[in-house]
Amino acid sequence: MKQLTGIDASFLYMETPEMPMHVAGLHIYEPPAELPGSFFHHFRDFFLSRMHLAPVFEKKLARTVLELDHPGWVDAGEMDLDYHIKRATLPAPGSFAQLEQMVGELHAVPLDRSRPLWQITVIDGLGDGNVAVYSKMHHAAIDGGAGMAIAAALFDMSPEPRKVKPPEPKKPTRKPTIEERAILGINDAVQNVMRQQLKAMEAIPQMLGTVTDMLLPKKSESGGGLPGIPDVLAPKTPFNVTITSQRSFAAREMSLTDAKFVAKATGAKINDVVMAICAGALRPYLSERKALPKRPLVAFVPISLRKPGDAEASNQVFGMLCPIATEIADPLERLQAIRRTAGDSKALAGTVKDVSPKDYTLLGAPILLPGLAQLYGRIGLADVMPSTTNLTISNVAGPPFPLYCAGARILALYPVSIPVHGIALNITVQSYLDKLDFGITADKRAVPDAAKLADLLVAALAELKSAVETMPKPVQN
Template sequence: MDHLSGMDAMFLHLESAEMPMHVGALHVLEVPEELREEFFESVRTFVAQRIHLASIFTRKLANMPFDLSNPVWVEDEDTDLDHHVHHITLPKPGSNRQLQQTIARLHSSLLDRSRPLWEIYIIDGLKSGEVALYTKLHHAAVDGQAGIEVGRALFDMEPGGRKIKPPRPKLRRNQYQLGVAELMGAAILNSGQQVFKLAKMIPEVGGAAKRLFARGEGSSGPGLPGLLKPKQWLAPSTPLNTAITNQRSFAGRTVPLAEIKQIAKAFEVSLNDVVMATVSGTLRRYLKESQELPSGSMRAAAPVSLRQSGDDTENNQVSILTVDLATDESDPLVRLRRISAAATRSKESLTTYRSAIPTDFPLLAAPWLISGAASLFGRSRMADWLPPAANLVISNVVGIPVPLYFAGAKVLSFYPVSIPSHGMALNVTVASYNGRMDYGLIACRRALPDLNEMGDYLLEEHQRLLALAGSGTSSVPEPETKASCSH
């Protein structure tokens, strides 16, 4: 029996039909000719031999009596691969657009909580002859860094794979769910442990509060007076800041990693600053065309890891920073430098307070209290009129610098597929892989019905920054906006 931390459980309690809380990835595979005919069957065998390498594949949730406490993970003694591993063939012509629409549809459905919270899809029928792999994992079980550990279970460094030692036989309890007394005892024990952890953190929390009061407007980050100003924590309203439906749109785009490094080196900023500036310029152009660009600067919510070096536990240890995107600035180089400065200030603030951020905390009746509040927030459409703290999520996942293989097929791409939410209908997540940077754009289809145009603008904005880096000029003119039309 393994308890969910308070942070892990939040991803369960906040989930609704409109806001599934799973993350995924789209990989395009180059399958050798000799493996194509029986590839799906070989994948099922491949997965069956490896599911013991990461606990997410073989554990499921057990709810506490009356939902008085967070669920626990228990071992699933009868993992049904027919439920978890699926095969889809695209209709002709098998275009990339059809593939993206299929990913959007698959990503919109909830995972079955009575089973281990993962699914794998093999998608063939692409006119290119390639095969797609789509993986889907619940965020309650895995964050971005722990997902890398899951990837190590599924992917190899060589086409022939590696020899996997079979799991040791375990004693079967033949028990579908645990008893009420056992669960209640575990809940009481875990709550006590959580209270003890929080009590140990009191000195650090007090120190963080003291540092917060001591910081002033002239420091590298805002103190308490600055944080109390609305401009420090509110973003302008945009069409992205709305209550969402469960329907999704998805677009994947790729740029060479070497080009992002060239831009970063030329302007002495980080790779993540370049990603932020690329997305910022894309949003500015996209919203300007529809005359919906706000006069104030948009802000991004950026997940950051709290995980210590060497910690490979498969749980969530994350916090959120907000970063000024400078969308009110027309000059792309000035915009990049503003973003870099804002990101630096946010990172410094996190460094100051990160040890005081709890990742585990007790909360009596959390499942029905938080779930009820989340449901009320979504159904009342409060996100349509509440001022947002951020306009969208932008996340950067550290990837793998070398080619990987899955069931003998070469992995060509790694497009992240993440989580839109009420109030932030667009999520842009990027991952580096084998000399490329893959952007995964996922959104509520009602708010952004077709992300392909935004994806194309993203590539153009990247080329604009690259031209600046290569030419040494201070600026290039903004692209002309298209004339809007009504129907």
């Protein structure tokens, strides 16, 4: 059994019926011409021939004895593939709005923990003749970097699928007795606690040095005395509420070339432009509802800790808090403010992430922590508690070349992510080819009109591009 790290297991402990902890993708496929039979059966056969390339597909959770420590992954054995690979058909006319609604409904359904924690739904009936594939996997098993590794196993770079080695026959293994599991489980739990305590003690000098560096006055990019420490609390918004079990979803594609044009002209990074697009959409969205705070909204921005070449299916993420200047009306001034604060926030996150724990052990965590998560949602603490962030904004770099799966060309890679109690809105972006594929995932009560917010994202990039085009040209000597 391979035990989950504390970070991986946290996604299990946080999960409640209102807060499923799976991430997903909505991929749009252009089916091969003159394909005999249905694309669903074609895709299913193809997937089964590749499934062994990503071992996570054939693993399920196993609890430790007495649930003293984090669970682990074990071989799933025989699998019910009808549960894991499903088919759905949109009613006529098969519009994109109907697809978004179906994805929101599928995304609200938690995964069955007695099975491997993934599920794929092939959706046909689209009016344009394309096919959508919605695939979800529990966040306990995967982060964005590991997702790209799985994609590398399933996707090809040409319509002709590459040949792969068939799976090797599995060797039978002896299952430990109940007595052996009990002894191993208790010993492992005690050893894990001792190991984590020793690591914490070893990290104390570095942590004290980091705190001292943070408190000493420094020159930051934004000109302040501290390295970009944001306000302790974010302003209250309609997104900072207890969420329900229903989801809204919307997806839009935008020009990566336009985003690069804006970045180059303003000295910003693509990630800065992405946050500026989100800020440019949220400002009118909240203004119309008379809910735009005078202080800037604060975004939680995940940061990958994954080293190049690391394809392990586990979570290796950190994060930073970044004010996104929603109080500024001018789009270019807003972008420059984001560029400064993002630079400061990333510098601050860089000083903290090296001393932050990458794992933890807490005796009885599988019992204690889920109870606390359920209590937090049941009594509605997110409705009254102050928050340090208003929404999540994540930007994942994807391939600049076309991908194929089961001989079908992939047209779009829309992310579908996780809203949580107190942070009901998640905007995740995946670059692909010359596009930025935006996915808005939200609590349906907090954001019932995700499509309207998605349209405002498109308008925000157009506004930035127009503002750059009208910038004064530098004087030539």
